[in-house]
Amino acid sequence: MTAGSAVAITGVGIVSSLGIGAKSFCNDLMNGISGICPNAHGVTQVWAPFAEFDFSTEIKRLNLSEDCQNKVIRTGFRASPPIQATILAVAEAWSQAELSRASPEKIGLIVAGSNVNQLDVFDAYQRSFQQRQVRPSYGAQFMDSHYVGSISEAFSINGEGYTLGGASASSGVALLHGYRALHCSEMEAMVVVGAPMMLSQVELNGFVNIGAHFNAKVPEVHAFACRPFDVEAAGFVYGQGTGVIIFQREQDPAHRTMARMLGGSMCLDGNQSTNPSVDGEVRVMSAALENAGII
């Protein structure tokens, strides 16, 4: 594959506070429906938690082969809710891209995010302080790479795989790496996963104390708590969600192209704070347009 050529997006999956499925997520966004609700017992006043679902039932709704369904259910059945949600989002994208027909060694996996399971870490520490036993599987599951292992097992992915961190921009960084992997590796498909950020009350306390999380009077319409770019913006609202995109080479006629990625770019501002930089934004947007061959 030549450098700078487009890659096709052949599958998309989403599980969030709004429920399951990319199509319904899109419709909800278009209709202004929000998953933000009061958080009666939490550190924050409002949040957008995962919608509840039955894992096995939802997997069986998807257009997957019986073998694939059984394997996904075997891996996800005992998994924690965020891993189940992530596997479900991968399954949605997988069923669209029909990746079961591809060679497992040519399918790669990137899981975006770091320190994604602070909720379980917090629980394990609490138990430890109370001299209670920590769940044994925690020893194998506290690392972010557990997502890579679980997804690769559920879908028999045998190509390259890793986690990739870039704070709030992790998914963007992962998309660019997925795009690049199709240009410079043997991979023919890349599954790019935005893992849910499961924050404990410790991280949420930090976000509230630093002024990043919404902590003002809750508006009558809960969704109005979150208003980025507004003069009355008062911080972000914590939400739980996971999204998946599958990239394949554009030349492959076997799949349906939903969208194309033409290129991308990223850069640092040489700054450890989270404040925006107009110079950095202009630089990275210009480089992305140039990389995509648009300017």
Added chain:
Amino acid sequence: MNVVTDTENLVFTIIAEKAAAIIPGLEPSSISMDGKLEDYGCNSIDRTDIVWMVQEALGLNIPVAEFSGVSDIRSLIELLVRHMDAQ
């Protein structure tokens, strides 16, 4: 033939419930006290989690080293019941 006490039956029921919560499609009623969790598709991590879940349900906190002699469901029940009696 071994006589099974009410306590042993209770512990067995909890083990079967927890195993069924880990393995999709596994019915608690299909599990035999004479079998091994391995026979029902539980891998090593599944087994340690099941033991932990049963201890949670029974309010036990048994040192891990004590499980080294456990080889099947019956010997697991014996160990758990011994600790329940000691409490």
